[in-house]
Amino acid sequence: MKRLAVLFVGVILVVFTLGGIAYGGSGQVNINTAMVEELQLLPGIGEAIAQNIIDYRTANGPFTSVDDLVKVKGIGEAKLKNMRDLIKLDGSSDFDPTGISPKQTK
Secondary structure, three states: OHHHHHHHHHHHHHHHHHHHHHOOOEOOEEOOOOOHHHHOOOOOOOHHHHHHHHHHHHHHOOOOOHHHHHHOOOOOHHHHHHHHHHEEOOOOOOOEOOOOOHHHHO
């Protein structure tokens, strides 16, 4: 039983370590101008939530704070934390998804 617990902890550590390394994008996405396809490059954002972001900004105007994303259906504090560093509010998007597989963005 002890071996199983040690093995489990080891596997978890490897997954978290490789998961962080595998997500290799750089730059940021402007959430005030990005279209659905570009928003889907953010971790945890699929087509439906990307559309929710666009619908929210269409109804309420541009985001004035990254924290405003939690007002979008499907985005909570945990999801925002995972993508905060990949988001900006002005300028053009310069996110480069090199090295990211489609599964990592969902």
